[in-house]
Amino acid sequence: xxxxxxxxxxxxxxxxxxxxxxxxxxxxxxxxxxxxxxxxxxxxxxxxxxxxxxxxxxxxxxxxxxxxxxxxxxxxxxxxxxxxxxxxxxxxxxxxxxxxxxxxxxxxxxxxxxxxxxxxxxxxxxxxxxxxxxxxxxxxxxxxxxxxxxxxxxxxxxxxxxxxxxxxxxxxxxxxxxxxxxxxxxxxxxxxxxxxxxxxxxxxxxxxxxxxxxxxxxxxxxxxxxxxxxxxxxxxxxxxxxxxxxxxxxxxxxxxxxxxxxxxxxxxxxxxxxxxxxxxxxxxxxxxxxxxxxxxxxxxxxxxxxxxxxxxxxxxxxxxxxxxxxxxxxxxxxxxxxxxxxxxxxxxxxxxxxxxxxxxxxxxxxxxxxxxxxxxxxxxxxxxxxxxxxxxxxxxxxxxxxxxxxxxxxxxxxxxxxxxxxxxxxxxxxxxxxxxxxxxxxxxxxxxxxxxxxxxxxxxxxxxxxxxxxxxxxxxxxxxxxxxxxxxxxxxxxxxxxxxxxxxxxxxxxxxxxxxxxxxxxxx
Amino acid sequence: xxxxxxxxxxxxxxxxxxxxxxxxxxxxxxxxxxxxxxxxxxxxxxxxxxxxxxxxxxxxxxxxxxxxxxxxxxxxxxxxxxxxxxxxxxxxxxxxxxxxxxxxxxxxxxxxxxxxxxxxxxxxxxxxxxxxxxxxxxxxxxxxxxxxxxxxxxxxxxxxxxxxxxxxxxxxxxxxxxxxxxxxxxxxxxxxxxxxxxxxxxxxxxxxxxxxxxxxxxxxxxxxxxxxxxxxxxxxxxxxxxxxxxxxxxxxxxxxxxxxxxx
Numbered sequence: 001x002x003x004x005x006x007x008x009x010x011x012x013x014x015x016x017x018x019x020x021x022x023x024x025x026x027x028x029x030x031x032x033x034x035x036x037x038x039x040x041x042x043x044x045x046x047x048x049x050x051x052x053x054x055x056x057x058x059x060x061x062x063x064x065x066x067x068x069x070x071x072x073x074x075x076x077x078x079x080x081x082x083x084x085x086x087x088x089x090x091x092x093x094x095x096x097x098x099x100x101x102x103x104x105x106x107x108x109x110x111x112x113x114x115x116x117x118x119x120x121x122x123x124x125x126x127x128x129x130x131x132x133x134x135x136x137x138x139x140x141x142x143x144x145x146x147x148x149x150x151x152x153x154x155x156x157x158x159x160x161x162x163x164x165x166x167x168x169x170x171x172x173x174x175x176x177x178x179x180x181x182x183x184x185x186x187x188x189x190x191x192x193x194x195x196x197x198x199x200x201x202x203x204x205x206x207x208x209x210x211x212x213x214x215x216x217x218x219x220x221x222x223x224x225x226x227x228x229x230x231x232x233x234x235x236x237x238x239x240x241x242x243x244x245x246x247x248x249x250x251x252x253x254x255x256x257x258x259x260x261x262x263x264x265x266x267x268x269x270x271x272x273x274x275x276x277x278x279x280x281x282x283x284x285x286x287x288x289x290x291x292x293x294x295x296x297x298x299x300x301x302x303x304x305x306x307x308x309x310x311x312x313x314x315x316x317x318x319x320x321x322x323x324x325x326x327x328x329x330x331x332x333x334x335x336x337x338x339x340x341x342x343x344x345x346x347x348x349x350x351x352x353x354x355x356x357x358x359x360x361x362x363x364x365x366x367x368x369x370x371x372x373x374x375x376x377x378x379x380x381x382x383x384x385x386x387x388x389x390x391x392x393x394x395x396x397x398x399x400x401x402x403x404x405x406x407x408x409x410x411x412x413x414x415x416x417x418x419x420x421x422x423x424x425x426x427x428x429x430x431x432x433x434x435x436x437x438x439x440x441x442x443x444x445x446x447x448x449x450x451x452x453x454x455x456x457x458x459x460x461x462x463x464x465x466x467x468x469x470x471x472x473x474x475x476x477x478x479x480x481x482x483x484x485x486x487x488x489x490x491x492x493x494x495x496x497x498x499x500x501x502x503x504x505x506x507x508x509x510x511x512x513x514x515x516x517x518x519x520x521x522x523x524x
Numbered sequence: 525x526x527x528x529x530x531x532x533x534x535x536x537x538x539x540x541x542x543x544x545x546x547x548x549x550x551x552x553x554x555x556x557x558x559x560x561x562x563x564x565x566x567x568x569x570x571x572x573x574x575x576x577x578x579x580x581x582x583x584x585x586x587x588x589x590x591x592x593x594x595x596x597x598x599x600x601x602x603x604x605x606x607x608x609x610x611x612x613x614x615x616x617x618x619x620x621x622x623x624x625x626x627x628x629x630x631x632x633x634x635x636x637x638x639x640x641x642x643x644x645x646x647x648x649x650x651x652x653x654x655x656x657x658x659x660x661x662x663x664x665x666x667x668x669x670x671x672x673x674x675x676x677x678x679x680x681x682x683x684x685x686x687x688x689x690x691x692x693x694x695x696x697x698x699x700x701x702x703x704x705x706x707x708x709x710x711x712x713x714x715x716x717x718x719x720x721x722x723x724x725x726x727x728x729x730x731x732x733x734x735x736x737x738x739x740x741x742x743x744x745x746x747x748x749x750x751x752x753x754x755x756x757x758x759x760x761x762x763x764x765x766x767x768x769x770x771x772x773x774x775x776x777x778x779x780x781x782x783x784x785x786x787x
Contacts, residue, residue, distance in 0.1 A: 007722075007732040014604065014719060018712045021611065025708060063597040065734040071569045074597045114615035121608050128601065140601045144608055151612025162616075181542065188549055191558035191568050204565045208558075216545035 005049040006061040006076040009086065009127045012042045017120035024113025031116045035097045038120060042127070043090040050083040054508065060133075071194040075133035080512030081270070081342070082130045084505065085263055088349045089130065091494065092255050093123045095487035099357055100248035101480070115155060119252065122148040126260050135183045135272065136193045138264065139176065142228070146172045149257060152249035153241050164240035171227055171237040178224030185217035186272075195272045202277065209277055218273055222265065229261030229321050232295030239314035247360030250310065255353040258317055259345045262324040266342065269328065270516060279331045286419075292326025293425040295319065300432040307370050309359045312436065313352070316395060319429050320348050326425075327410045330417040335513050337413025340406055342509045347394070347402035347498055354391030354491040358384055361484040371440055375447025383485055385444060390492035392437035394499075397430045402498035409506065581751040583669040591674070592755040596733045600718050602676075603762050607711055610769035617781030643692070650692035657685040665763045669755050675762025682763065683770025695775060696784070704775075704783060707768040714764030721754050721761075 016038030024031040052059060058079040066073025078086065100119065125145025132138040150172065154165035187193055189208050190201045202209040223234070230238035242254050269278045279285055299319025306312035324344050330337025361384050362368040362377065378385045394403035407426055414422040498505065550557030562568025573586055573594070583589040591599050665678030690698035722733040730737040735754035736747030744750045775783055 004726055004732070007726065011719065011723065011732070014715070018715055021708060022712050025705070061731065063732050063734075064593060065731045065736070066594055069567050069569070069572055072572055072594050074595055110620045111615055111618065114611050114618070117611045118608065118615060121604065121611070124604070134598075137595075137598050137601075140598050140605070143605045144601055147605060147608045147612055151608070151615045154612070154616045185545055187559060189558055191560075191562050191570070192566070193569075197566065201563050201566050205563055208563060212548040213545045216541055219541070 003059075003061070005045055005052065006059060006078055006131050007063070008045045009042060009049065009131060010124050012038055012045065013120045013124035013127065017117045017124065020113050020116045020120065024116065028109050028112040031112050032097070032101050035100075035116045035120060036094070039090065039094040039097050039123065042123065043087070043094050046086040046090040046127075049078050050087050053078055053080055053083040061131075071192040071197045074137050075194055075196065076131045077133035077196075078131055080508055080515070081267065082263065084346055084508060085130055085259075086127065088346050089123065089126050089256060089260075092349055092353050092491075093119075093126075093252065095353065095357075095490055096248060096252045098483050098487045099251055099360060101483040111155065115152070115248075118148040118151045118155075119248075122152065122252065126256055129260055129264060133195050134193050135186065135195055135198065139180050139183060142176055142179065142264075145257070145260075146176060146228075149249075149253050152253065153245040155249065156244065156246045158244050160240065161244035161246075164237070164244050168237045168241040171234070175224045175227030175234075178220045178227065180224075182217040182219070182221030182224060185213045185220070189213050189217070195267075198272050199274055202274065214273075218268075218278075221268055225261050225265045225268070226325075229258045229265070229325075230318055231321050231325055232291055232298060232318065235295070235299075235318045235321070238318060239311055242314045242317070243308060243310040247356075247364055251353060251356045251360055254313070254317060254356050255349040258321050259324075259349050262321065262328070262341070262345055265325070266328050266338070275516065282331070285329050285331045288329040289326050289419050289422055292322040292329065293421050295322030296326070296425040296429045300429045303436060304432060307372070309362065309369065309371050309374070309440075310356070312371070313355050313359060316355075316433070316436075317352060320344070320352070323406070323410060323426065323429075324348070326419075326422050327413055330413045330419055330422065332413045332417035334416060335413070335510075336409050336416055338513065339506055339509055340409030340411075340413055343402075343409055343502065343506055344406035346505065347406045347495070350491050350494045350498060351391055351394045351401075351403055354387060354488060354495060355395065357484065357488040357491060358388035358391060361488065362388075364484070365481075371443060374440060374444045377444040377447070384488060387485075387488035387492045389441070390495055392433075392440070394495045396433045396437055400496065400499045402495050402502065405499055405502040405506075580748060581755070582748040583752050583755060585669050585671060587672075588669040588674055588755060588759075589751075592669075592758050593733075593735065593751055596722075596758065599758070599762070600715070600722070600733070603715055603718060603765050606769050607715055607765055610711060610772050613773055613776050614781075617776045618783075619781045646692045650688050654685050654689055657688070658682060661685065661763075661767075665759055666756070668759045669752060675759035676766055678759075679763035679766025680770055682767040683774075686767075686771040687774045690771075690774065690778070695779065698771070699775065699783065702768075702771055704772075707772045707775075711765045711768035711772070714761045714766070714768065717761030717764065718758045721758055 016034055019038075020031050020034050023034065049059060058077065061076040061078075063074040063076065097119070100115070122145055125141045125143075125148060128141035129138055129145060132141060150165055150169050153168060154162050156162075183193070186198060189211055190198050192198055192201065202214070208214060227234045238258075242250050245253070269275070296319045299315050299317070299322060303312045303315035303319065306315060324341045327337040327341030327344065361381070362374065366373070366377070366380065368374050368377065390401065394401035397403045397407040399405075407430065411423050411426055414420070414426065550559075555561060558568070560568060560570055562571060573590055577586045577589045577594075578584065581589045581593055583593075661678045661681035663678075664673035664681060665675055668674030668678065686698050686702050689701070721735060721738070724741065725734045725737050726732050728737045735751040737750075738754055739747050739750040742750050742753045744753060
């Protein structure tokens with residue numbers, strides 16, 4: 001059974017989604033238990049897969065048993081590059097499923113099964129993208145995850161959310177098409193879709209590797225992925241889409257979607273085109289790092305200008321994407337930039353989850369959407385505030401949180417590569433984050449608004465409240481408080497654990513980087 | 525105005541880059557192009573399909589064998605994409621109205637027989653044509669591995685037959701035959717059928733979607749015929765989902781999620 005792990009990883013959420021649709025129709029209360037159980041099974045599978053990668057090495061899985069000649073069937077692969085990411089996705093999805101517990105007897109309850117069905121299919125798509133070893137299969141699963149995320153974003157009641165989802169549909173479609181065009185060009189020149197095989201062919205045939213069509217394929221794949229990850233000039237869709245959608249959708253999408261795209265970019269760079277090919281001419285590397293620098297600065301500055309908490313976090317995501325893209329393109333000799341970037345994918349997933357969960361709880365229970373609404377929040381919700389503080393400190397980069405170590409590795413990479421502008425941008429961004437979050441701490445801690453206690457909690461007429469619970473009438477039974485607090489505190493704890501065990505995690509990541517034959521020479 | 529200039533510029537630049545890449549392509553129809561003949565040192569995938577797929581699967585239509593067997597994992601997720609589209613549309617649009625009200629309306633606007641003569645010609649024609657369309661759809665599904673066709677195409681035709689029924693008569697006439705409950709169940713069952721072929725293979729000790737090991741269950745002569753029959757099975761699964769979601773999307777879009785009155 002253990003050799004079936006990659007298949008189980010996508011099949012468990014698939015069956016969960018089908019079951020939720022079938023059974024949830026009759027009774028909405030079974031939706032959450034099914035979802036949570038499915039995601040728990042997936043989490044165990046992901047951990048087992050990561051453990052197997054750690055002990056016995058890469059897992060290769062050939063669907064349908066079509067192994068030879070390579071490329072006729074579909075190849076799934078779990079290696080040191082994606083094993084930890086799988087665990088991270090599973091953790092985030094599992095935790096968010098708790099946050100999404102809904103009040104019983106609320107309006108629009110009939111949409112509950114659809115919500116969980118989309119939720120599980122999104123997870124399925126993300127797992128599928130992560131383990132794909134076939135360039136076209138990756139596109140199919142990008143479609144699954146994109147379609148479900150459009151649905152999850154548009155589900156809220158606010159009109160702005162619907163408009164944002166529509167913009168996202170347009171941008172996302174362009175991004176996916178660009179990726180597909182790139183894969184098509186690549187297929188025309190190499191005659192295969194298997195990532196490993198494309199890489200082998202390009203290595204063995206320099207004239208193919210040097211051809212115009214392959215360069216254009218790379219350009220289009222890259223831009224397509226950049227649109228999906230909201231990299232700086234292409235980030236326009238993200239802030240509205242993630243801030244006006246239901247809180248539980250935002251908590252799922254914000255930590256995962258952009259990070260997965262960064263992973264896809266790194267996977268394409270390393271496993272399809274190859275490190276040497278990508279960094280053949282330093283001009284590209286310099287250009288992308290400069291774009292990343294602009295992304296970091298623009299994201300940070302726009303975050304400063306926001307009055308809504310979620311919008312501010314969204315602009316921070318734009319800046320964080322800059323960190324990861326920049327790190328991946330630093331091309332320093334010892335690959336600390338790439339290491340930092342891969343580590344930051346995990347760290348940022350947890351940080352974003354933590355902050356969005358906190359923001360979601362503030363919005364759901366306290367109707368606090370604007371930063372100024374957070375006055376006195378430390379008194380009104382001390383536990384939630386602690387979680388928020390941990391996430392915020394990680395964003396700023398205070399040791400021993402994970403955020404500090406990813407910045408540490410990224411800065412080390414930047415210094416090794418001589419990209420001082422990247423180092424400066426990282427430091428400025430940390431400074432801006434410090435200003436941002438300490439301003440919030442000040443409002444939340446010293447705010448002089450009298451604590452109104454529970455009287456303020458439910459519904460003061462926010463008609464465009466984008467939360468899934470669309471209730472205007474006070475609900476008969478609110479979701480239990482632990483449904484928000486449990487995932488929040490777990491994610492906060494994970495931020496600390498990721499930071500404390502950064503050495504082990506980075507060691508695991510570098511096993512992969514050192515195993516690539518063309519990188520071994522760089523690392524010596 | 526400025527945004528239009530930018531958009532045009534973006535389109536022109538993208539188009540020129542793509543066209544620039546085309547100059548580097550192998551000639552149109554070139555039998556020695558990498559996609560047909562492979563590159564030095566690597567056997568071509570398409571060459572393998574052309575020479576080996578019939579032996580592997582006993583399916584004369586090699587497009588079907590690539591789609592449903594070699595790359596069956598992709599096709600399963602394409603079906604999931606369609607299912608996800610349906611779920612997303614339900615999630616966004618579906619509104620459960622007042623149940624009593626809708627039942628009353630259903631009685632009122634029963635069919636075209638309640639005095640609206642302008643619909644007689646269209647209604648009668650469609651009533652005659654719909655069974656033929658459906659029969660043809662079943663043919664396209666069942667014959668997918670011998671001739672062009674398969675689950676997606678057949679499913680779309682079958683779904684269209686219900687849409688024609690809804691257009692020519694009344695949405696409720698179509699919904700009475702294909703209710704919300706049944707299309708949701710059929711959409712789910714379609715994917716379940718597809719995945720079941722894969723999971724049963726896993727239970728028998730092979731990899732996901734390795735149809736060859738299903739031989740003892742399908743009572744065939746060899747693993748090749750098992751593959752052939754399994755392909756028919758998964759095509760039927762695809763057709764279930766596509767049919768259901770096609771009609772469901774129409775029903776929800778045309779009524780803004782109310783599922784009553786219709787166009």
